[in-house]
Amino acid sequence: VPIPAALPVPGLCCSTNTESPPLQCVLTGRWMNDLGSNMTIGAVNGEGNFAGSYHTAVTATTNEIQVSPLQGSQHHTNQKSQPTFGFTVSWSFSDSITVFTGQCFVDKKGNEVLKTMWLLRSHEDNIKNDWKATR
Numbered sequence: 482v483p484i485p486a487a488l489p490v491p492g493l494c495c496s497t498n499t500e501s502p503p504l505q506c507v508l509t510g511r512w513m514n515d516l517g518s519n520m521t522i523g524a525v526n527g528e529g530n531f532a533g534s535y536h537t538a539v540t541a542t543t544n545e546i547q548v549s550p551l552q553g554s555q556h557h558t559n560q561k562s563q564p565t566f567g568f569t570v571s572w573s574f575s576d577s578i579t580v581f582t583g584q585c586f587v588d589k590k591g592n593e594v595l596k597t598m599w600l601l602r603s604h605e606d607n608i609k610n611d612w613k614a615t616r
Contacts, residue, residue, distance in 0.1 A: 505562040506585035506593045508555055529555045535570045547573040563587060576604035
């Protein structure tokens with residue numbers, strides 16, 4: 482079960498995009514966090530949808546970590562320069578999935594920062610263990 486690594490503290494993601502100008506928060510690009518995980522988001526289409534990949538640096542499983550695909554949507558920004566968004570990571574190396582929701586901010590120094598909350602669901606063989614499958 483991978484532990485979503487975009488989390489310096491549970492439920493918080495602080496990443497910096499190194500590719501886009503600081504005047505408006507743009508999801509497209511490569512994002513890194515202080516735990517060493519990275520995420521790449523491709524172009525956001527006209528409907529707000531995007532795809533990319535997530536490479537976590539931490540996991541709770543003994544499986545070898547692999548780059549995992551992500552799919553997401555950004556709220557149409559119109560004139561909002563700090564959009565809300567959500568995405569799902571289907572972990573390639575375990576039988577779990579994580580959903581993230583958050584907002585892209587531009588801080589006082591002009592840096593783009595993602596703030597997210599996440600929910601991870603692991604596979605369970607028996608409904609009696611459902612209680613422990615979501616974190």
